[in-house]
Amino acid sequence: MTLLTEKIYYADQNILKLIESQFELIDCRNWYRLYRNKLDNSFWRLDEVDKYQEQFFVRLESSENWTEYDDQSLRIELLKKHRGTSSKKCTWEGCDKNALNEMLICEFHAFKEMGVRK
Numbered sequence: 001m002t003l004l005t006e007k008i009y010y011a012d013q014n015i016l017k018l019i020e021s022q023f024e025l026i027d028c029r030n031w032y033r034l035y036r037n038k039l040d041n042s043f044w045r046l047d048e049v050d051k052y053q054e055q056f057f058v059r060l061e062s063s064e065n066w067t068e069y070d071d072q073s074l075r076i077e078l079l080k081k082h083r084g085t086s087s088k089k090c091t092w093e094g095c096d097k098n099a100l101n102e103m104l105i106c107e108f109h110a111f112k113e114m115g116v117r118k
């Protein structure tokens, strides 16, 4: 059994394996799947497979309105953590965040304007 300590993960092979062994599928709706962690009864949401998009696995506060939960800020934070930031400033006009490593823009603008997910 593995404890998931973060609120969001990329649904890579390890996470998908973990879901299979440790989670129960509760519902599928609106391009999401709702899972319950058998270990601690927490609820998690997985994106349906889409070959053009990165799949995320997100911890929910509860199972109520589970398709509505807004996880965009978590996705942006994960992008930042995954890529890391450089000492250069984002070149987007009016933005004073640091740019992501080997990019000219920050995680927010990479996510919102360029569609970068990972």
Ligand SMILES: [Zn+2]
Pocket: 090, 091, 092, 095, 096, 097, 105, 106, 107, 108, 109
């Ligand atoms: Zn920016």
